[in-house]
Amino acid sequence: MRKIVLGLLMVISFSAYSQETEFTFNSERGMSDFIVTTVEGKTAPEIYKKMIHWIKVTYKNPNEVILSTIENEYLRFEGVSDISTFKCKYQIEISIREGKYKYDLIGFQVYVGPNQLGVPVGWNDFKSINFIKNSTKESLENMYKKDGTYRAWCKYTPEIPTYFNNLNKSLFESIVSAVKKTDGW
Numbered sequence: 001m002r003k004i005v006l007g008l009l010m011v012i013s014f015s016a017y018s019q020e021t022e023f024t025f026n027s028e029r030g031m032s033d034f035i036v037t038t039v040e041g042k043t044a045p046e047i048y049k050k051m052i053h054w055i056k057v058t059y060k061n062p063n064e065v066i067l068s069t070i071e072n073e074y075l076r077f078e079g080v081s082d083i084s085t086f087k088c089k090y091q092i093e094i095s096i097r098e099g100k101y102k103y104d105l106i107g108f109q110v111y112v113g114p115n116q117l118g119v120p121v122g123w124n125d126f127k128s129i130n131f132i133k134n135s136t137k138e139s140l141e142n143m144y145k146k147d148g149t150y151r152a153w154c155k156y157t158p159e160i161p162t163y164f165n166n167l168n169k170s171l172f173e174s175i176v177s178a179v180k181k182t183d184g185w
Contacts, residue, residue: 020032020034020035020036021035021036021037021038022035022161022165023035023105023160023161023164023165024161025157025158025160025161027141027143027144031105031160031161032161033104034102034103034104034105035102035103035165035168036100036101036102036103037100037101037103037168037172038099038100039099039100039101039172039175039176040099041099042098042099042175042176043098043099044072044073044096044097044098045071045072046175047096047101047175048071048072048073048075048096050174050175051075051094051096051101051171051174051175052066052069052075053174054170054171054174054175055075055077057174058170059077059079065077065078065079067091072096073095073096074093074094074095074096075093075094075096076091076092076093076094076106077091077092078090078091078092078107079092079167081163083156083159083160083163084156084159085156086110086111086156087110087111088108088109088110088111088160089107089108089109089110089111089123090105090107090108090109090164091105091106091107091108092104092105092106092164092167093106103168103171105164107125108125108160109123109124109125110123110124111123111124112124143157
């Protein structure tokens with residue numbers, strides 16, 4: 001009996017600390033802190049090299065996008081994109097290990113133009129979601145109306161995890177794809 005109880009406790013503790021593979025958003029805890037992507041059969045140097053290649057192909061000015069690197073271990077980059085009807089700037093930090101990488105959204109800002117929401121013009125932190133890991137239960141509750149629907153200022157919130165999941169999917173596909181030779185070029 002004691003072994004069964006210990007076994008159940010181990011299973012529960014492992015599942016409580018399991019690593020997420022996709023960003024999610026919910027009203028209790030905001031957005032996932034980070035995700036871990038498994039890359040079967042790839043070494044840390046292979047993953048790192050493919051990530052650098054992906055950034056060079058994906059971004060217009062890759063040398064400006066890459067903010068910091070530690071060869072074969074770590075990569076931090078910044079991007080600017082449109083999600084739905086708003087412009088956003090984000091920073092992603094990636095830690096690399098054998099056969100996997102940790103993809104962590106460490107910064108997220110939205111661009112606010114003149115006369116929108118009464119906040120200063122320019123880049124503003126989007127603190128209502130747990131992007132920078134400081135959301136409170138109160139700030140998350142303020143995102144919703146009494147009927148449970150999103151308030152106007154955060155109606156695009158569900159699209160944000162989808163955007164970053166798709167960005168990670170693009171990165172992952174680049175890592176696992178074989179190098180294509182050009183046709184006679």
